[in-house]
Amino acid sequence: MRARPAPGPDLETVFARYETLRKRLPPAMFGAAPVVADTLEDVAGEYDGFVLDAFGVLNVGETPIPGAVARMARLRAMGKRLCVLTNAASYPRAAAVARLRRLGFDFTQDEVISSRDIAAAHLHAIAPGALWAAIAAEGDDFADIPAQVADAMADPGLFHRAGAILFLSSARWTEAWQDRLAAALDAHPRPVVVANPDLVAPREGRLTIEPGWWGHDLTDRTGLGPHFFGKPHAEAFAAARERLGPGRHAMVGDTLHTDILGGRAAGLGTVLVADHGLFAGHDVAPYIARSGIRPDAIVATT
16 A cells, blocks of 8 residues: 655655655665765865755745855855756746745856756657646746646646646645546556656645655556656756766755765765755754665755
8 A cells, every 4th residue: 555645744754755766766876974064165175066956955945044045155256166956846947046036045047957947858759749738836837848738737637638747746736636647547548747756845844745756656556657857867967967067066955865866876976964954853864874875975054
């Protein structure tokens, strides 16, 4: 029987679910015990640039992590190249940039890479000319996506009529909607693209279930393997490396199974931020030991 928690799962539930999915995630080899430091600035001498997760590294929900804005400015002053690699696919990249700017960060649109953009670039190859039934945030107009896309939650018949399924946001998704989608795919198997592979995201005081949770649940139910775009999968890190250019770069994130595993599989250094995201309030060492996913460095805060 599948274990699917109510909204707001705890760390142990999430970690256990990630571990059951290891065979579906990229393989990677890890080094010795990580260096432990206070902030990202303390390990900056090892790297030419940083690929930064957003949730849990720059912000938690709608709150910037204390000191993170100033830290980015100091890293820039040190000559470090920066880019944000986010699995948040609910809104276009321009909206993600605007959101970061509202929080006080100065990232440009060229410095932000969204899993939504990465997924959108692959839709034609996966289902040429298809109408995509989208699971999306309310009000999404899909203007940034180079394909025919329609809101399936506004027109549930699309789950049966459309040629493919595009999962962008879990903001409105429920168990009942998942049951409906699974039944439609059982009746008529089609490609499914999940543009956010995260199982959860850290918000103020809780974890929210994200599209990756539902995408893997679809595999368990239907046997169909969705196409996942975003961390920990290779296309996301290839885009980040291209953006930063040559050099020794590190992925900075709050999650072992997406940021650290994916970064290591892509040949990047890895830095785990322990105090603000998935592991906030917990000792991360037992989870590193249980998973065998070892970052190169652990910092308390960005």
